[in-house]
Amino acid sequence: MAETAKILSPNKRVLIPDLDAGCTLADDCTPIEFSDFKSKYPDHFVISYINCSAAIKAQSDLICTSSNAVELVKKLPFNRPILFAPDQNLGRWVQRQTQRELTLWPGSCIVHETFSEEALIKLKIKNPEAEVIAHPECQSQLLDHADFIGSTSKLLIHAEMSSTNSFIVLTEPGILHQMKLKMPGKVFFEVPGIDGCSCNSCPYMRLNTLEKVLKSLQTMSPEIHLEESIRKQALNPIEKMLRMSS
């Protein structure tokens, strides 16, 4: 996200409180490996989820978010095959929603991969009135239990608009805080990870603490720098997304 801010605003200073605050989707899709993968599908149109590095964006034809991925894929011409990266779970969900065959880069988010289906079923049995709401980065077998699937912002809006008062939430639990603040009268259940672990909390996001934000502002570092050629190439598919979404 910090890189995306820099791609869009090259003349502004973009700070990141902790340089190690990465993301498995971005870290496990390196530019060289992705370029090799792409070379096997030279006729494919490449659409990449925004949770990828600037170098991967630079190799893509179009960027999408979890909010607009389905809508954008539906707009792509039928006569051109599509390669989707880097999240295979989101890709599979888009595939189901659009009935388009996608070639998937085999990446995934460690957080959304750790939810336990067994724990989810137990929660559903204990709380039959609760609606299951899920982020499309979750694996298909978990999404099959969901009453509503959407991006983080769509999950929030759905919970607000729904007449239901309790929800089982399948996404990074940071959103639960915001949900509880906005809807104090509603109940939100967090689904634990496999074997009850708490790996469903993103270790990368947790690195950005308030103390580090303060230090970053005091020292005006660490700062994001991008090679201008990469930035310009990465800007094209982002601008294309913005044009296609408007």
Ligand code: SF4
């Ligand atoms: S939850 Fe963490 S690892 Fe997963 S997509 Fe978000 S930043 Fe990446």
